Amino acid sequence: MTGSRSYHHGDLRRAVMAAALEVIAADGPAAISLRDLARRAGVSHAAPAHHFKDRAGLLTAIAADGYGLLADALADVPCESPDALRELGVRYVRFAVDHPAHFEVMHRPHLHHPDDPELVAARDRAWRLLSGGVDALPAAGRGPDARTAALAAWSLAHGFATLHLNGGIGGSEGVEPTELFRRMAELIFVEPTTGE
Structure with a gap:
C-alpha cells in the first residue's frame, strides 16, 4: 500500500484498526506498533496517533x-x-x-x-x-x-x-x-x- 492513497474522514481509523486486527490474529497484541500500522495503511507514522493517541x-x-x-x-x-x-x-x-x-x-x-x-x-x-x-x-x-x-x-x-x-x-x-x-x-x- 502506498502513501498516495486518500482516505475519507473516518476511513483511516477503520483501516488502522483492520490492520491491527490482522497483526493480532497472526502474531498477538504484543506485535502491535503504531509505526508499522501506519506503514501498512500507507500513511504518515503520526496519523494513527492522531486517532488513537x-x-x-x-x-x-x-x-x-x-x-x-x-x-x-x-x-x-x-x-x-x-x-x-x-x-x-x-x-x-x-x-x-x-x-x-x-x-x-x-x-x-x-x-x-x-x-x-x-x-x-x-x-x-x-x-x-x-x-x-x-x-x-x-x-x-x-x-x-x-x-x-x-x-x-x-x-x-x-x-x-x-x-x-x-x-x-x-x-x-x-x-x-x-x-x-x-x-x-x-x-x-x-x-x-x-x-x-
Whole structure:
C-alpha cells in the first residue's frame, strides 16, 4: 500500500484498526506498533496517533468495537425463551471463532484503558444481554444469586471459546465448535425436574 492513497474522514481509523486486527490474529497484541500500522495503511507514522493517541488507545478502540459486535450478535436472542441461556452461549462462542483478535484484546484489560467510557458502555451492554438469559431460567435453575449464575454461564462459554481458540480441545475434528458447545451446554443447562 502506498502513501498516495486518500482516505475519507473516518476511513483511516477503520483501516488502522483492520490492520491491527490482522497483526493480532497472526502474531498477538504484543506485535502491535503504531509505526508499522501506519506503514501498512500507507500513511504518515503520526496519523494513527492522531486517532488513537497511543497503542493502548488503539487496543481500547478494538476492545470497544469487539464488545459492540458481541452485543449485536446477542441482541436478537429472545430472553424469554427457556433456551436463551444456551443460545447466548452459542452466540458467544461463534463471536469468538469469527473475531479471535477482538476476543483476545477484549479480555486482556492490562492492554487497554478499561475505564474508557465507550468501552464501558459497550461492555455493559454485552453483559446485560448475556445476563438476560439467566433471568429466563426458572428460579430453581438459577439459584438465589442471579449474578453468580450469569457468571457461571459466561465462564462456561468463555472457557470453551478460549480452549477452542488455543487448540486445547482435542478429538473434536470435523465438529463445528458452536455445535460442540451446544451439545455440552445441553448436558449442563437442563431444566430441573420436579419431584413426584
